[in-house]
Amino acid sequence: xxxxxxxxxxxxxxxxxxxxxxxxxxxxxxxxxxxxxxxxxxxxxxxxxxxxxxxxxxxxxxxxxxxxxxxxxxxxxxxxxxxxxxxxxxxxxxxxxxxxxxxxxxxxxxxxxxxxxxxxxxxxxxxxxxxxxxxxxxxxxxxxxxxxxxxxxxxxxxxxxxxxxxxxxxxxxxxxxxxxxxxxxxxxxxxx
Amino acid sequence: xxxxxxxxxxxxxxxxxxxxxxxxxxxxxxxxxxxxxxxxxxxxxxxxxxxxxxxxxxxxxxxxxxxxxxxxxxxxxxxxxxxxxxxxxxxxxxxxxxxxxxxxxxxxxxxxxxxxxxxxxxxxxxxxxxxxxxxxxxxxxxxxxxxxxxxxxxxxxxxxxxxxxxxxxxxxxxxxxxxxxxxxxxxxxxxx
DNA sequence: GAATATACGGGATGAGCGTCCCGTTTAGGA
DNA sequence: TCCTAAACGGGACGCTCATCCCGTATATTC
Numbered sequence: 106x107x108x109x110x111x112x113x114x115x116x117x118x119x120x121x122x123x124x125x126x127x128x129x130x131x132x133x134x135x136x137x138x139x140x141x142x143x144x145x146x147x148x149x150x151x152x153x154x155x156x157x158x159x160x161x162x163x164x165x166x167x168x169x170x171x172x173x174x175x176x177x178x179x180x181x182x183x184x185x186x187x188x189x190x191x192x193x194x195x196x197x198x199x200x201x202x203x204x205x206x207x208x209x210x211x212x213x214x215x216x217x218x219x220x221x222x223x224x225x226x227x228x229x230x231x232x233x234x235x236x237x238x239x240x241x242x243x244x245x246x247x248x249x250x251x252x253x254x255x256x257x258x259x260x261x262x263x264x265x266x267x268x269x270x271x272x273x274x275x276x277x278x279x280x281x282x283x284x285x286x287x288x289x290x291x292x293x294x295x296x297x
Numbered sequence: 298x299x300x301x302x303x304x305x306x307x308x309x310x311x312x313x314x315x316x317x318x319x320x321x322x323x324x325x326x327x328x329x330x331x332x333x334x335x336x337x338x339x340x341x342x343x344x345x346x347x348x349x350x351x352x353x354x355x356x357x358x359x360x361x362x363x364x365x366x367x368x369x370x371x372x373x374x375x376x377x378x379x380x381x382x383x384x385x386x387x388x389x390x391x392x393x394x395x396x397x398x399x400x401x402x403x404x405x406x407x408x409x410x411x412x413x414x415x416x417x418x419x420x421x422x423x424x425x426x427x428x429x430x431x432x433x434x435x436x437x438x439x440x441x442x443x444x445x446x447x448x449x450x451x452x453x454x455x456x457x458x459x460x461x462x463x464x465x466x467x468x469x470x471x472x473x474x475x476x477x478x479x480x481x482x483x484x485x486x487x488x489x
Numbered sequence: 490g491a492a493t494a495t496a497c498g499g500g501a502t503g504a505g506c507g508t509c510c511c512g513t514t515t516a517g518g519a
Numbered sequence: 520t521c522c523t524a525a526a527c528g529g530g531a532c533g534c535t536c537a538t539c540c541c542g543t544a545t546a547t548t549c
Contacts, residue, residue: 107516107525133506135529144528149508210456246466250457254467258450264402265442274438275446282474299495299546325536327499336498341538 114151117141122162125203130159130213159203159213164222166204167215170197174229184242187233188283191252192276195259199272205260208253243283255279306343309333314354317395322351322405351395351405356414358396359407362389366421376434379425380475383444384468387451391464397452400445435475447471 120141124132134155138145152158173193177186198205207215219226230249237243259275262268312333316324326347330337344350365385369378390397399407411418422441429435451467454460 109516110526113526134508135506138528145508145530146510146528147526150526153508155507209453244470247470248463251454251463251467251470253457254452254454255450255470257453258447258471260446261401261449261453262443262446265445271440271443275443278436278439278443278447278471278474279450280474281477282470282472285473285477301546302496305496326538327536330498337538338498338500338540339496342496345538347537 110151113141113143113147117143117148117151117158118161121158125159125162126201129202130206130211134158156213159207160218160221162203163207163215163218164224166201167219167222167224167226170194171219171224171226171229174233178233178236182242183233183236183240187237187243188280190230190233191256191280194256195272195276198256198260199263199267205263208260209257244285247283252283255283302343305333305335305339309335309340309343309350310353313350317351317354318393321394322398322403326350348405351399352410352413354395355399355407355410356416358393359411359414359416359418362386363411363416363418363421366425370425370428374434375425375428375432379429379435380472382422382425383448383472386448387464387468390448390452391455391459397455400452401449436477439475444475447475 117137121137124137124140128136134148135145137158138148141148148158152161170193174186174190177189177193180186181189194208198208207213216227227249230252234243234247234249234252238245238247259272259279262271262275309329313329316329316332320328326340327337329350330340333340340350344353362385366378366382369381369385372378373381386400390400399405408419419441422444426435426439426441426444430437430439448471451464451471454463454467
């Protein structure tokens with residue numbers, strides 16, 4: 106591979122990472138090319154489809170995330186590890202619009218991309234949750250899709266004014282809800 | 298106005314309502330026309346832009362929602378009214394993909410549309426929340442954007458398998474979190 | 490029953506975007 | 520220095536849509 110080829114691939118990757126983080130996944134490929142200082146042909150030769158660009162970026166991102174999850178699991182009790190990971194994911198995605206959109210399922214399957222990169226994001230999350238539930242730190246009927254949706258909820262808060270205090274409050278609310286067991290429906294007067 | 302004009306306007310409106318509910322706001326206008334059994338020209342004469350179609354539909358929907366909120370506020374104590382409204386919103390949007398997308402802010406400002414239709418959705422929600430907080434039924438630092446984001450989170454759960462039990466669980470979790478006051482960060486060991 | 494304002498259908502238009510192609514340039518080895 | 524494979528740029532193409540337009544059809548009025 107020629108030296109300028111390697112260099113330009115890197116430049117495209119860096120520009121795309123920054124562009125997706127600040128402007129989201131729907132930014133045109135031509136705009137990524139412009140920011141990288143190359144032509145659109147160069148982008149599409151290195152990354153034949155837009156999705157392949159996503160994948161290249163997501164795979165490094167997912168590696169970090171899975172690494173952090175394993176570190177937390179190894180160094181903290183189950184409940185603490187789970188809640189710390191929840192917070193970590195929300196903070197990461199709050200700083201990266203592309204990641205937030207991928208998590209929200211906006212036209213891109215992040216877990217499939219992770220799996221194709223050799224990482225098991227879904228399994229890692231499931232493990233953290235299961236251990237926290239065994240330890241009694243998370244209500245037992247919660248599932249991983251529930252947790253993902255709650256993360257999306259925390260991220261949705263960012264749309265109307267990104268605000269670190271509000272973000273923190275959202276994580277608190279969700280964490281408290283995951284802990285508590287049951288609540289009585291005040292209108293129907295039944296235990297939910 | 299000619300009789301067939303009135304009739305076709307109605308047909309377009311009905312078809313659009315059903316189409317947006319099942320397929321979301323990104324369904325092509327031409328597809329709405331097809332389902333209504335009219336040409337695209339007929340749709341765009343009655344509703345010059347796609348947004349005007351949204352507005353026509355949302356305004357009736359918002360009227361129902363505001364009505365329900367006022368009814369709950371009048372017939373239940375503050376806390377009960379608030380939590381019942383939360384559940385109501387989630388259930389409504391779970392059955393209506395277009396409403397869910399609008400709530401999630403997917404390219405359409407539902408509150409602006411409500412306001413232009415003479416309804417004050419934002420104010421109604423704020424009132425329910427404020428009264429519940431005064432009554433001590435919701436933690437005092439929560440804001441209406443927080444609540445909206447949590448609703449979006451509950452709706453996000455629907456993406457990975459619509460499931461009435463899971464939806465109910467999501468509302469429970471969020472409700473419990475809104476009730477509880479504070480939680481200690483297990484990793485940083487500080488009160489959040 | 491004729492005249493006319495209204496409404497209809499669906500093709501034309503134009504914008505935005507991803508992908509592909511090809512004439513041109515250049516890196517790197519002989 | 521020269522040659523060639525590799526890479527480049529950016530225009531062409533194809534697709535999806537929303538919106539507009541206009542020739543045709545029809546409801547309504549006198």
